[in-house]
Amino acid sequence: MLGSIYALVALGYTMVYGILGLINFAHGEVVMIGSMIAISVVVTIGTGSGLPGPVVVLAGVGIAIPACMLLGALLERVAYRPLRDAPRLTALITAIGMSIVLQNLAMIVWGRQYISFPPLLPSEPHAVLGATVTGTQVIIVMLTLALMGALLLLIHRTRLGRAMRATSQSPALAGLMGVDVNRIILFTFMIGSALAAVAGVMIAGYYGQAHYHMGFMLGLKAFTAAVLGGIGNVSGAMLGGLALGVIESLGAGYIGALTGGFLGSHYQDVFAFAVLILVLVFRPSGLLGERVAERA
Amino acid sequence: MTAPETLLSVQGISKAFGGVQALSGVSISVARGSVYGLIGPNGAGKTTLFNVITGLIAPDAGCCTLDGRRLTGEPVHRVVQMGIARTFQNIRLFHQMSALENVMVGMHARSRTGALGAILRTRTVREEEARLEADAHALLERVGVEAHANDPAGSLPYGLQRRLEIARALASRPNMVALDEPAAGMNASETASLRELIVGLRDGGTTVLLIEHDVRLVMGLCDRVAVLDHGQLIAEGVPAQVQADPAVIEAYLGAPAAEPGARAAGRPH
Amino acid sequence: MPEARSAAPPAASRAGPAGSPLARSVLSVLAIAALLLAPFLVDALLGRAWVRVLDLVMLYTMLALGLNIVVGFAGLLDLGYIAFFAVGAYLYALCASPHFGLHLPFWLLLPAAALVAGLFGMLLGAPTLKLRGDYLAIVTLGFGEIIRIFLNNLNAPVNLTNGPQGITLIRPIEVAGVSMAKMHSIGPVSFPSLYNYYYLFLVLTLLVIFVSARLQHSRVGRAWVAIREDELAASASGVNTRNLKLLAFAMGASFGGIAGSLYASFQGFVSPESFGLMESIMVLCMVVLGGMGNIRGVVLGAALLVTLPEALRYIGPLQRSLFGQVHVEPSDLRLLLFGVALVLVMRWRPAGLWPSAVRRREFVAARAAAGDMPGGPGISTDGKPSP
Numbered sequence: 001m002l003g004s005i006y007a008l009v010a011l012g013y014t015m016v017y018g019i020l021g022l023i024n025f026a027h028g029e030v031v032m033i034g035s036m037i038a039i040s041v042v043v044t045i046g047t048g049s050g051l052p053g054p055v056v057v058l059a060g061v062g063i064a065i066p067a068c069m070l071l072g073a074l075l076e077r078v079a080y081r082p083l084r085d086a087p088r089l090t091a092l093i094t095a096i097g098m099s100i101v102l103q104n105l106a107m108i109v110w111g112r113q114y115i116s117f118p119p120l121l122p123s124e125p126h127a128v129l130g131a132t133v134t135g136t137q138v139i140i141v142m143l144t145l146a147l148m149g150a151l152l153l154l155i156h157r158t159r160l161g162r163a164m165r166a167t168s169q170s171p172a173l174a175g176l177m178g179v180d181v182n183r184i185i186l187f188t189f190m191i192g193s194a195l196a197a198v199a200g201v202m203i204a205g206y207y208g209q210a211h212y213h214m215g216f217m218l219g220l221k222a223f224t225a226a227v228l229g230g231i232g233n234v235s236g237a238m239l240g241g242l243a244l245g246v247i248e249s250l251g252a253g254y255i256g257a258l259t260g261g262f263l264g265s266h267y268q269d270v271f272a273f274a275v276l277i278l279v280l281v282f283r284p285s286g287l288l289g290e291r292v293a294e295r296a
Numbered sequence: 297m298t299a300p301e302t303l304l305s306v307q308g309i310s311k312a313f314g315g316v317q318a319l320s321g322v323s324i325s326v327a328r329g330s331v332y333g334l335i336g337p338n339g340a341g342k343t344t345l346f347n348v349i350t351g352l353i354a355p356d357a358g359c360c361t362l363d364g365r366r367l368t369g370e371p372v373h374r375v376v377q378m379g380i381a382r383t384f385q386n387i388r389l390f391h392q393m394s395a396l397e398n399v400m401v402g403m404h405a406r407s408r409t410g411a412l413g414a415i416l417r418t419r420t421v422r423e424e425e426a427r428l429e430a431d432a433h434a435l436l437e438r439v440g441v442e443a444h445a446n447d448p449a450g451s452l453p454y455g456l457q458r459r460l461e462i463a464r465a466l467a468s469r470p471n472m473v474a475l476d477e478p479a480a481g482m483n484a485s486e487t488a489s490l491r492e493l494i495v496g497l498r499d500g501g502t503t504v505l506l507i508e509h510d511v512r513l514v515m516g517l518c519d520r521v522a523v524l525d526h527g528q529l530i531a532e533g534v535p536a537q538v539q540a541d542p543a544v545i546e547a548y549l550g551a552p553a554a555e556p557g558a559r560a561a562g563r564p565h
Numbered sequence: 566m567p568e569a570r571s572a573a574p575p576a577a578s579r580a581g582p583a584g585s586p587l588a589r590s591v592l593s594v595l596a597i598a599a600l601l602l603a604p605f606l607v608d609a610l611l612g613r614a615w616v617r618v619l620d621l622v623m624l625y626t627m628l629a630l631g632l633n634i635v636v637g638f639a640g641l642l643d644l645g646y647i648a649f650f651a652v653g654a655y656l657y658a659l660c661a662s663p664h665f666g667l668h669l670p671f672w673l674l675l676p677a678a679a680l681v682a683g684l685f686g687m688l689l690g691a692p693t694l695k696l697r698g699d700y701l702a703i704v705t706l707g708f709g710e711i712i713r714i715f716l717n718n719l720n721a722p723v724n725l726t727n728g729p730q731g732i733t734l735i736r737p738i739e740v741a742g743v744s745m746a747k748m749h750s751i752g753p754v755s756f757p758s759l760y761n762y763y764y765l766f767l768v769l770t771l772l773v774i775f776v777s778a779r780l781q782h783s784r785v786g787r788a789w790v791a792i793r794e795d796e797l798a799a800s801a802s803g804v805n806t807r808n809l810k811l812l813a814f815a816m817g818a819s820f821g822g823i824a825g826s827l828y829a830s831f832q833g834f835v836s837p838e839s840f841g842l843m844e845s846i847m848v849l850c851m852v853v854l855g856g857m858g859n860i861r862g863v864v865l866g867a868a869l870l871v872t873l874p875e876a877l878r879y880i881g882p883l884q885r886s887l888f889g890q891v892h893v894e895p896s897d898l899r900l901l902l903f904g905v906a907l908v909l910v911m912r913w914r915p916a917g918l919w920p921s922a923v924r925r926r927e928f929v930a931a932r933a934a935a936g937d938m939p940g941g942p943g944i945s946t947d948g949k950p951s952p
């Protein structure tokens with residue numbers, strides 16, 4: 001559940017890292033802004049219009065996606081492209097700076113409070129194989145799977161996907177072979193941002209609320225998921241996201257029993273980081289990744 | 297060169313990367329005070345052997361000893377302490393440090409100052425620092441980089457970077473220095489002065505292990521030569537003997553022997 | 566620390582690079598006078614609140630110089646550095662507050678904070694030794710967050726840290742029986758608490774600068790920079806990279822621990838929210854913005870980033886005078902402008918505001934040498950272009 005959201009966000013990290021070697025710290029904020037936009041749309045047209053809930057939500061998604069794609073493109077064009085050849089630390093600090101900027105812009109626009117997502121989606125629980133799930137949860141999982149399938153098709157079956165793969169292998173060489181590298185990188189950011197928008201709406205639907213500060217922790221965890229799966233590896237990000245979701249909920253559920261009540265479920269966030277550290281220390285390539293070659 | 301005594305002994309080194317056997321059962325022994333050449337076509341395993349000797353890569357089998365002390369299994373910096381310093385095929389200098397500082401880093405293994413000493417800067421520390429600096433200047437003088445002592449290493453022209461890297465290797469006062477294609481990319485006059493430098497090293501008692509593509513340089517300079525091909529030692533001996541070896545001619549020397557000294561121009565890196 | 570060096574031998578023998586020895590010593594005297602009078606001047610010109618800012622500048626300078634050892638010298642990107650600040654702060658808080666009823670003296674706690682934080686530095690550094698670049702950054706980030714989460718939750722079942730409420734009523738520092746928190750007067754001049762802390766912090770900051778500079782220009786500092794530039798080549802030059810990286814972590818962390826313990830007593834309370842990732846990033850920005858690896862640049866970066874948010878408070882009154890009303894709350898704008906400033910500086914001055922001389926030359930050289938490949942213009946031994 002949570003895992004599928006992590007996976008969607010992780011995809012954005014992993015695609016950008018795969019091509020630019022950059023941790024796009026601002027990606028979590030894109031998710032947050034997608035979430036905020038969707039809620040605004042849903043609240044505006046949803047109250048009193050009498051349209052059915054799912055239609056209203058779809059409209060929200062429909063507006064959040066292009067908005068986030070634009071934002072992603074803007075990020076790439078304005079902040080990252082001028083630094084393509086700069087030291088990595090410079091790009092990293094810029095990413096952090098953009099993250100701060102977006103977060104605070106969102107705070108100014110939407111305020112400091114939690115804003116809540118109207119209960120438009122089916123939330124009555126169903127019993128499936130002994131577990132209780134709601135309609136929203138089912139939708140989230142189905143949608144995630146569909147999007148991942150589409151992404152894999154895009155990457156492995158289309159010209160654009162081939163160009164993306166070529167660029168991530170070697171931007172210089174891809175450029176020589178006639179690939180418009182700038183365009184590909186821009187596309188990568190836009191696709192990642194579109195997925196982020198969907199994830200943002202899902203989170204809003206899942207928790208029923210959104211907050212200007214939520215992108216940060218979410219981004220960190222999604223990045224963990226990307227690393228867990230093997231950063232730069234698209235299928236790895238999907239797997240890592242799902243795995244992290246499972247580890248977190250299981251861990252939070254059982255930590256009390258494991259430590260004899262010493263540590264409680266409020267240590268849930270520790271799991272993401274503990275997993276991250278263990279993976280990086282013992283298997284830096286992640287679950288599916290190849291070993292990252294030493295940069296000479 | 298009477299009664300050659302073995303300094304470096306390489307015994308039965310094998311190493312595979314994935315499915316590729318980079319080295320299989322290579323054994324050589326390098327006499328103290330000699331210049332030993334290691335040649336072979338690209339991909340023959342020369343640099344891999346270097347990396348095994350200097351501790352960068354652990355071999356699958358076999359071991360190396362220096363003066364009878366086992367090198368294999370020691371971390372890289374320990375190998376330097378034990379007396380082998382090296383250069384890299386694709387020069388690896390500390391670009392943002394000055395040429396002088398590069399050489400002084402090379403002296404790390406033979407100096408003592410720790411954090412506390414550095415903070416307190418006691419008399420011993422100051423003396424050590426002054427000694428290192430003087431030695432570093434002398435080394436830069438010797439390789440002809442003294443005029444650029446305070447320039448960042450990354451800003452030096454290519455030929456000087458090669459020389460600076462040799463100076464950094466010599467800074468640890470090694471018993472043996474391993475040079476990985478020192479003449480690569482050099483023109484005739486630069487190669488000539490490199491040759492003088494290597495002869496000077498040998499005459500000063502430093503053993504030299506040399507990977508080189510410039511056949512004329514290797515044959516003219518080395519006391520003994522080993523030829524690697526596909527990870528196997530196919531010939532070993534004095535240059536004349538190796539040059540006449542049919543296996544060598546077939547594997548490697550064929551083309552270059554026709555036009556001696558000519559370097560494969562567009563050799564890919 | 567040019568002052569310290571010229572103080573040892575009479576500086577006449579070596580002509581200073583900047584002007585005559587006389588001009589130099591006049592400058593030094595002026596600088597010392599400015600540092601000594603700073604709180605009085607700032608108080609008179611800008612108000613008491615800015616003396617507090619001045620104190621914080623010192624505190625963050627120490628912190629940033631600690632991180633500079635790890636990131637600037639050794640090139641180990643640490644995103645969880647604030648954890649060591651937290652360790653120092655909590656150590657002081659727990660040992661000098663009613664929480665455990667302990668009231669250990671300052672002179673004991675300060676070195677203890679340095680030591681314990683240094684130990685933590687090695688402990689957290691050890692598993693990361695084989696990681697590099699971004700991976701290292703993420704692992705240290707994880708460690709930083711884990712420490713914060715523990716501080717936040719270790720109030721049950723045993724109340725160690727008092728959880729999110731933090732620890733209050735921390736004892737102010739006493740040096741030789743003189744409490745920093747009280748007003749003291751010498752003759753007609755009175756020293757309020759903020760002044761006392763200023764002088765204490767000034768002494769310690771100068772000490773930290775001194776230690777940093779000594780380390781930088783030593784065998785240890787050279788080895789760190791070598792590791793930063795090319796770790797493999799460093800080890801092939803005989804540098805024990807494992808030990809030196811651990812040493813960098815430990816030294817950096819101990820500076821952080823010192824700053825943390827000072828912070829705890831200065832504020833009088835500590836709580837986990839002061840030690841979030843944002844704080845780590847803030848300190849990193851001080852280091853990078855000022856000019857990584859250059860001590861002066863780092864001091865400048867710390868001073869700028871502490872004062873900038875304070876100065877941005879004036880945006881409120883500015884809006885009122887320009888537009889007649891406050892459109893955007895200044896507190897909302899502060900971080901936004903901070904983020905914009907970060908992005909702009911990285912865009913136009915990627916080496917920082919005050920990069921070290923070599924680094925600056927290097928940036929120029931890198932641009933010039935774009936096409937200079939093997940086989941390019943050869944240079945013979947005497948440094949002249951060969952035919």
